[in-house]
Amino acid sequence: MKSRILLLSATMFSQVAFAGPTPVDPAMLELADQSRCLVCHDVEIKVRGPAWRDVAKRYRGKPEVEEILVEKVYQGGGGVWGDDYMSSNKRAGMDNIRILVKWILALPDS
Numbered sequence: 001m002k003s004r005i006l007l008l009s010a011t012m013f014s015q016v017a018f019a020g021p022t023p024v025d026p027a028m029l030e031l032a033d034q035s036r037c038l039v040c041h042d043v044e045i046k047v048r049g050p051a052w053r054d055v056a057k058r059y060r061g062k063p064e065v066e067e068i069l070v071e072k073v074y075q076g077g078g079g080v081w082g083d084d085y086m087s088s089n090k091r092a093g094m095d096n097i098r099i100l101v102k103w104i105l106a107l108p109d110s
């Protein structure tokens, strides 16, 4: 999924000149790539899974969901965004998943 990262980096550079979506932290995208999340997710657009900005929007002001989401990403699950199902991401490891979920939940609206 390197191509998508390159695309996002290009978008980020253009934001120096244009007011677009708030730039995302490239280090976090790298971690998401290594954790294989980007096979199904993107920050801005729905892929198989929901756009991460939409996830942040949905749970804004509900810090109690953080632990539930960490557990769901780890185990896999469905039923919230449509008919599709997220397979388990155990190989990413609980620590990385927690870091990613915290970051996703804190993403500002575009």
Ligand code: HEC
Pocket (backbone or CB within 6 Å): 035, 036, 037, 038, 039, 040, 041, 048, 049, 050, 055, 069, 072, 073, 077, 078, 079, 080, 081, 082, 083, 084, 085, 086, 087, 089, 092, 097, 100, 101, 104
């Ligand atoms: C095989 C595809 C796939 C992969 C890989 C994947 N996801 Fe998902 N993800 C989904 C789908 C599909 C949903 C929607 C599930 C639902 O409707 O409840 C989802 C939902 C989510 C949600 C919102 C859950 C909710 O209940 O609102 C978060 C947060 C999330 N993913 C984070 C991640 C992270 C972090 C990774 C990498 C460690 C990851 N996902 C890897 C497919 C995937």
